[in-house]
Amino acid sequence: xxxxxxxxxxxxxxxxxxxxxxxxxxxxxxxxxxxxxxxxxxxxxxxxxxxxxxxxxxxxxxxxxxxxxxxxxxxxxxxxxxxxxxxxxxxxxxxxxxxxxxxxxxxxxxxxxxxxxxxxxxxxxxxxxxxxx
Amino acid sequence: xxxxxxxxxxxxxxxxxxxxxxxxxxxxxxxxxxxxxxxxxxxxxxxxxxxxxxxxxxxxxxxxxxxxxxxxxxxxxxxxxxxxxxxxxxxxxxxxxxxxxxxxxxxxxxxxxxxxxxxxxxxxxxxxxxxxx
DNA sequence: ACTGTTATTGCAACTCATTTTCAATAAGCC
DNA sequence: GGCTTATTGAAAATGAGTTGCAATAACAGT
Ligand SMILES: [Mn+2]
Ligand SMILES: [Mn+2]
Ligand SMILES: [Zn+2]
Ligand SMILES: [Zn+2]
Numbered sequence: 001x002x003x004x005x006x007x008x009x010x011x012x013x014x015x016x017x018x019x020x021x022x023x024x025x026x027x028x029x030x031x032x033x034x035x036x037x038x039x040x041x042x043x044x045x046x047x048x049x050x051x052x053x054x055x056x057x058x059x060x061x062x063x064x065x066x067x068x069x070x071x072x073x074x075x076x077x078x079x080x081x082x083x084x085x086x087x088x089x090x091x092x093x094x095x096x097x098x099x100x101x102x103x104x105x106x107x108x109x110x111x112x113x114x115x116x117x118x119x120x121x122x123x124x125x126x127x128x129x130x131x132x133x
Numbered sequence: 134x135x136x137x138x139x140x141x142x143x144x145x146x147x148x149x150x151x152x153x154x155x156x157x158x159x160x161x162x163x164x165x166x167x168x169x170x171x172x173x174x175x176x177x178x179x180x181x182x183x184x185x186x187x188x189x190x191x192x193x194x195x196x197x198x199x200x201x202x203x204x205x206x207x208x209x210x211x212x213x214x215x216x217x218x219x220x221x222x223x224x225x226x227x228x229x230x231x232x233x234x235x236x237x238x239x240x241x242x243x244x245x246x247x248x249x250x251x252x253x254x255x256x257x258x259x260x261x262x263x264x265x266x
Numbered sequence: 267a268c269t270g271t272t273a274t275t276g277c278a279a280c281t282c283a284t285t286t287t288c289a290a291t292a293a294g295c296c
Numbered sequence: 297g298g299c300t301t302a303t304t305g306a307a308a309a310t311g312a313g314t315t316g317c318a319a320t321a322a323c324a325g326t
Contacts, residue, residue: 003302004302005292005293005294005301005302005303006293006294007292007293007302007303007304008292009303009304010303025283026283026284027282027283039304039305039306040304040305041304041305041306041307042283042284042305042306043284043285043286043304043305043306043307044303044304044305046283046284046285047285047303047304048303062195062197062199064195064250065283065313066195066199066200066201066283066312066313067199067282067283067284068199068283068284082238082242082244082246084244085247091242091244093238097230097231097234098230098251098253101230102253105215105226105253109215109224109258110257110258110261111215111217111224111253111255111256111257111258112255112256112261113215113253113254113255114218114254114255114256115253115254115255116251116252116253116254117197117250117251117252117254118231118249118250118251119249119250120231120235120238120244120246120248120249121246121247121248121249121250122244122245122246122247122248123244123245123247124243124244125242125243125244128243128245136273137273138272138273138274138321138322138323139322139323140273140274140275140321140322141321142274142275143274158312159312159313160311160312172275172276172277173275173276174275174276174277175276175277175312175313176275176276176277176278176313176314176315177274177275177276179312179313179314180274180275180314181274198312199283199284199312200311200312200313201312201313
């Protein structure tokens with residue numbers, strides 16, 4: 001029962017994500033991966049990301065256009081992002097304002113909460129200065 | 134300058150959304166629309182939804198798979214949903230816990246907040262009973 | 267009601283992220 | 297090294313959403 005194999009491709013995907021200090025889409029990861037491992041297939045990148053997400057090593061979010069983004073999961077704090085509509089920069093928003101809220105909901109509605117998705121949109125300081133927003 | 138025309142198709146999309154007490158995807162709306170107006174085009178549904186969203190009559194959210202859902206906008210309160218992973222039911226979550234949070238962020242980071250996206254996932258009471266979750 | 271302008275439509279083709287299929291490959295246990 | 301099979305590469309398929317364009321119909325002006 002040799003369940004999981006530690007392939008070059010899996011290591012690469014994980015290391016790209018570790019070295020990039022920011023969340024990346026599967027497409028971005030693939031483009032970087034090809035530079036170091038020219039025959040890697042797009043599907044391989046997707047499969048490994050899916051895998052890493054399901055075992056909790058990587059966390060997944062979604063852009064407004066439906067495209068997923070991925071980042072290394074931090075065990076002892078889950079993050080959300082503020083996303084600038086100008087430059088697309090994603091700024092960590094480390095304190096989750098929903099921990100208590102979830103508990104209240106569970107209590108009052110009988111709904112069993114497993115997780116949530118939250119992102120905040122707007123314009124970063126930089127873009128506001130440039131575009132006078 | 135006869136900017137906007139009030140077409141049958143637009144009325145239909147809007148009325149389907151009004152009569153359904155729940156958010157629907159473009160696909161669901163299209164399938165219902167065809168029953169009453171057999172030649173309506175999928176693109177027409179999409180175009181009208183886009184239009185209604187941009188003028189604030191309809192609000193738009195996104196499922197975990199990237200598919201958009203739409204519902205009639207309520208002017209004086211914006212809603213979020215708790216979404217059951219079992220039966221896909223979407224339960225209104227009327228009080229937004231982020232109004233204050235947004236202000237704090239703006240103040241502390243210089244980020245100009247234009248909006249946010251929030252949904253809570255889990256299992257409704259019904260599904261918990263059935264599946265013993 | 268008739269006419270002309272043009273916003274909107276229907277349809278088909280397209281885009282693009284993601285998934286699937288399947289034969290070929292390579293991890294990792296012996 | 298040899299065997300088993302998880303994983304891969306390549307290509308095709310999927311599916312939501314978009315786009316180009318000629319035909320249509322809303323509606324303002326008459
Ligand atoms: Mn959170
Ligand atoms: Mn809110
Ligand atoms: Zn910015
Ligand atoms: Zn349910």
